[in-house]
Amino acid sequence: MSALNPRTTHYEFLGPPGAAAISLGVPFITYALYFGCSEHAGGCPPPLALAVLKDRVTAALADPAWWAALWDTEAALIYLAWYAFCVAAWALLPGDTVAGTTLRTGGKVQYKINAFSTCLLALGIACGIILRSGPAAFTFLYAKWLGLASAALLMAVAQAVYVYAASFRSGKLLALGGNSGNHIYDWYIGRELNPALGRLDIKSFNELRPGLILWVLLNLSFACEQAVRRGGALFHITDSMWLVLAFQAWYVLDGLYNEPALFTTMDITSDGFGFMLAVGDLLFVPFVYSLQGRYLVWSQVELGWVRAVGVVAVNLAGYYVFRTANKEKNDFRNGLNPKNLKFITTARGSKLLVSGWWGASRHPNYFGDLIMGLAWCLPTGFATPITYFYFAYFAVLLVHRQRRDDEACAKKYGKDWAVYTELVPYRIVPYVY
Incomplete structure (x- = not known):
């Protein structure tokens, strides 16, 4: 097993300090989104001046009763x-x-x-x-x-x-x-x-x-x-x-x-x-x-029917991209190619799609996910940016995942990955990123 389990030599998330920060940060963000966006706190965000809000947060964190109430x-x-x-x-x-x-x-x-x-x-x-x-x-x-x-x-x-x-x-x-x-x-x-x-x-x-x-x-x-x-x-x-x-x-x-x-x-x-x-x-x-x-x-x-129909259209567009892209990939992995999509064969024998949705970007399913994420936030209107947290967070998450995946593929495929990225230059959003 020691041969199968080599020592990890490369850190992600800035190593142990980053891991510790995220371990504390994820619960903090979860609670902060509740206390910063709830009727019990007074709104989204609560209608308080920054100095007052800071004093309230400091007082709460120093109060054992506040912790017990969690x-x-x-x-x-x-x-x-x-x-x-x-x-x-x-x-x-x-x-x-x-x-x-x-x-x-x-x-x-x-x-x-x-x-x-x-x-x-x-x-x-x-x-x-x-x-x-x-x-x-x-x-x-x-x-x-x-x-x-x-x-x-x-x-x-x-x-x-x-x-x-x-x-x-x-x-x-x-x-x-x-x-x-x-x-x-x-x-x-x-x-x-x-x-x-x-x-x-x-x-x-x-x-x-x-x-x-x-x-x-x-x-x-x-x-x-x-x-x-x-x-x-x-x-x-x-x-x-x-x-x-x-x-x-x-x-x-x-x-x-x-x-x-x-x-x-x-x-x-x-x-x-x-x-x-x-x-x-x-x-x-x-x-x-x-x-x-x-x-x-x-x-x-x-929303009314006009805005509701618009939001539905955004969600359906995202779902269409997400589902059809995933179907192309899953069909191809299972030996099927009903759309006769183009691909390259690497030195390892792996095949990488370079047409269809997977020719438009390396992660078209992420693109569809982002469009759907926006559609989930739009029904809340524009009174506060806090309800769009999911869209912003998900964009950061997917970019990070894409970079992790690209790094792993570069190590796995070597020169073939450079050829692939020339053929499919866009990472998530076609013609944008």
């Missing part, structure tokens, strides 16, 4: 029950078994795929509660947001500690980028490539189930809360809330339905599982990505 035992039990439900659904619901990519050991991880049916079951239960007892019965996720977020953070920390400790057992296959020997960095970036509990692959499970599905359930709870405030019937919610709920639910359901596509992504094939992925999957995705729906609970925007 914890909610009832919310923690709800979150634990939710996570247990996801595990039980994975174990009990039927699902095919799909082999992942070939590992350095020559073997393949076997993944059970039933994330889509897990989501349908969760949504069925939620909708049953709403139909039986009314929207007010499903507003508790909105009311318990802060406690649920704290419980998710605790779960992420606990998992990161466990998988890091377990990675030192003999026979473990480590991530090439997570074996530096620095405890802070390896704990953050992920030391073991595929940590598992029995047949349950922890990394792919967290990527698709607890956080993504909770994102949709949170949005549904926000819609119910708005409905209660507007008369009690779910059809009373604003058109902007309907659009956010529909766009993001469709995005999640589409990703879960195409679950096997996850197993060829960099997160699964290259990255270890550590705090970076744990906190991203369990905390950041559901509680930050749902900011638009939470904002619309109290800042209710009516």
Whole structure:
């Protein structure tokens, strides 16, 4: 195993200082977006002068009662029950078994795929509660947001500690980028490539189930809360809330339905599982990505049919680019080429597409993702830039991923990568970047 697990010699994220800063920064941003954009704080952002706001933040951080208020035992039990439900659904619901990519050991991880049916079951239960007892019965996720977020953070920390400790057992296959020997960095970036509990692959499970599905359930709870405030019937919610709920639910359901596509992504094939992925999957995705729906609970925007149609058109354009680009790639990887796309063959024998969407840019799926991300923010209007945080953050994230991928491909393909980049010069946005 020592030959298969060479020591990591190259740091990402500025090494241990960067890993430590991000480990603290991600929870900080999550809470800051709540306290800086919520009706409980007074608005988005709260109408306070900068000096007053600074004094208030300083006083809160120095107050033990403020820290204690971040914890909610009832919310923690709800979150634990939710996570247990996801595990039980994975174990009990039927699902095919799909082999992942070939590992350095020559073997393949076997993944059970039933994330889509897990989501349908969760949504069925939620909708049953709403139909039986009314929207007010499903507003508790909105009311318990802060406690649920704290419980998710605790779960992420606990998992990161466990998988890091377990990675030192003999026979473990480590991530090439997570074996530096620095405890802070390896704990953050992920030391073991595929940590598992029995047949349950922890990394792919967290990527698709607890956080993504909770994102949709949170949005549904926000819609119910708005409905209660507007008369009690779910059809009373604003058109902007309907659009956010529909766009993001469709995005999640589409990703879960195409679950096997996850197993060829960099997160699964290259990255270890550590705090970076744990906190991203369990905390950041559901509680930050749902900011638009939470904002619309109290800042209710009516778009009208003209603006609503425009926003729908933007989202559909992004989805079209995202889905057709991914289909081209997946078809090609599976030996199909229905569009007769052009490609080059590298010295390693790999084939790289240079036409279709993948000739327009190296990451056209990222381009589609960005367009959809903008469409999710547009229903909130332009009263505050905070609701556009997702779009700005996602743009930075995708550029970083693109640079990581390009660096890895340059090492993998050598001179052939230089030829490829000449043929496909644009990285994400055709004719722009």
